[in-house]
Amino acid sequence: MSLNKPKLVQDLDDLFEGTRNPDRTEAESKEYFVQTLATIIDAYVKSAKVNYTGGLLVSGGTVTGTFNHTIS
Numbered sequence: 001m002s003l004n005k006p007k008l009v010q011d012l013d014d015l016f017e018g019t020r021n022p023d024r025t026e027a028e029s030k031e032y033f034v035q036t037l038a039t040i041i042d043a044y045v046k047s048a049k050v051n052y053t054g055g056l057l058v059s060g061g062t063v064t065g066t067f068n069h070t071i072s
Contacts, residue, residue, distance in 0.1 A: 002049050002072040011040045048072070 019033045048071055055068035 003044065003047055008040070008044050011043075015040060 015033065015036050018036065019029055021029065021032075024032065051070045051072065053068045053070060056063055056065040
């Protein structure tokens with residue numbers, strides 16, 4: 001799976017709307033915001049795909065070189 005900016009934007013919009021709940025205390029709203037934002041960021045970052053394109057060499061059991069990659 002690759003990074004999905006439209007989903008990130010929608011999740012953040014949903015967070016904003018969900019934070020404005022008059023049934024929550026200020027402390028509950030803060031906790032909701034912080035926990036939900038952390039979950040959104042965690043899911044977005046974990047959705048990144050690292051594509052190895054080369055650059056590492058094995059010589060005598062030791063790996064050397066530069067990890068060439070792209071991120072999508």
